[in-house]
Amino acid sequence: MNTAKAQFALRLREAMVAEGYAPRPAVLEREFNTRHFGKSMTLHGVRRWLLGQTMPSQDKLLTLSRWLRVPPEDLAFGSEPRRALEARQASWDQGIGYADRHIFELYLKLPVPARKTARDVIAALAVAHQVEGA
The missing domain is CATH 1.20.5 (Single alpha-helices involved in coiled-coils or other helix-helix interfaces)
Incomplete structure (x- = not known):
């Protein structure tokens, strides 16, 4: 299993729990499809997200991030890359x-x-x- 996909699945499940939703495919399918204005997702498709087998496309990632109130880059990649960039920028700003x-x-x-x-x-x-x- 691809670790990036597995880590995305973990972040997705954590975000669902943080917003008060059970991290189950039926819940994800229902809640996602009520909010997404593009092609709807199947139960099998969202199950694959939760298992870390696939990752959503950008438009679907944006819908997930709005629904779960998590920045899309944090949902896709985690917050570490952003924190590292912010720390580097802060040291750059302070140093010159x-x-x-x-x-x-x-x-x-x-x-x-x-x-x-x-x-x-x-x-x-x-x-x-x-x-x-x-």
Whole structure:
């Protein structure tokens, strides 16, 4: 069994329980089909979601996320990727000041060949100063 699908199934069952629904195929089929405006799901189809055999398409994932009040990316992938991105963004925001931000904005406006030159210069400086990761 694909672990991503199994993890989705676990998150789906947990979200159903958190909203007061039994994580059973009949309940999922009924509640999903009353809220989804596309092609309805069969009992067998939603059972496969709950068993971790398949994952819903994006439109169905959006319906599930609205119904269960869980962000679609959290339902599909879990909250860890989002938390990791937020932590990385926070450390990035805290680590640079106005002058550095201004330089990054100027860098982004440079043509691609000039950006490569700037990266090469920075990499050479990092090697010269024995910076980690250089």
